[in-house]
Amino acid sequence: MANDTRELNRRQDHLTGRSDIWLFGYGSLIHKVDFPYLESREASIKGWARRFWQASHDHRGTPESPGRVLTLVEAPGETCVGVAYRVTPDVFGHLDHREKNGYLRLTIDMTFVRPPHQNLHANGLIYIAGPDNAAWLGPASDAEIAAQIARSRGPSGRNIDYVLKLDDALQAMGAEDLHVAAIAKHLRPSTSTQSSAKGRQP
Numbered sequence: 001m002a003n004d005t006r007e008l009n010r011r012q013d014h015l016t017g018r019s020d021i022w023l024f025g026y027g028s029l030i031h032k033v034d035f036p037y038l039e040s041r042e043a044s045i046k047g048w049a050r051r052f053w054q055a056s057h058d059h060r061g062t063p064e065s066p067g068r069v070l071t072l073v074e075a076p077g078e079t080c081v082g083v084a085y086r087v088t089p090d091v092f093g094h095l096d097h098r099e100k101n102g103y104l105r106l107t108i109d110m111t112f113v114r115p116p117h118q119n120l121h122a123n124g125l126i127y128i129a130g131p132d133n134a135a136w137l138g139p140a141s142d143a144e145i146a147a148q149i150a151r152s153r154g155p156s157g158r159n160i161d162y163v164l165k166l167d168d169a170l171q172a173m174g175a176e177d178l179h180v181a182a183i184a185k186h187l188r189p190s191t192s193t194q195s196s197a198k199g200r201q202p
């Protein structure tokens, strides 16, 4: 698949005749909301799990030194909690550009999490980078993933901030993700190191 998915996404027929549509965000779309939206709601999708298996050459890394960012992999029985935004179709010019490094728009069924919309469903769009895209990295150990993230930065900033901001946001939503939390744990300065360093001060 092409490195740059903008044209593939533009050719899709998701937006014809729509005045608005739900977009489900599970990664940076949760904590970096640089697009207008009509409303947002916590929501979940079934059968997908977050993984830092996608390279970032354009946001949290460079072509020479790619970072690692999230995509979703199929995971029967699992639930992924994120944020749904109701947006107008014109927003997808910006979003397709932002997600151009391998992500394709797919349609997805989402369930809203909180009252008064709890358990109501909506059909909407999601950006997923699949194993056939040119920036796919695939699995690695938590330590290897964390080491790559720790040394990477790109035009959107440090790769570590992508992880820690998302981990914070998910915790604030009461929706901690075990994979994200495991990588964040490798990256956060440990409290025992901090307290032993403090203990050495006069």
Ligand code: SIN
Pocket: 024, 025, 026, 027, 028, 029, 030, 069, 070, 071, 099, 127
């Ligand atoms: C998303 O957040 O939904 C897509 C992946 C990303 O931009 O981190």
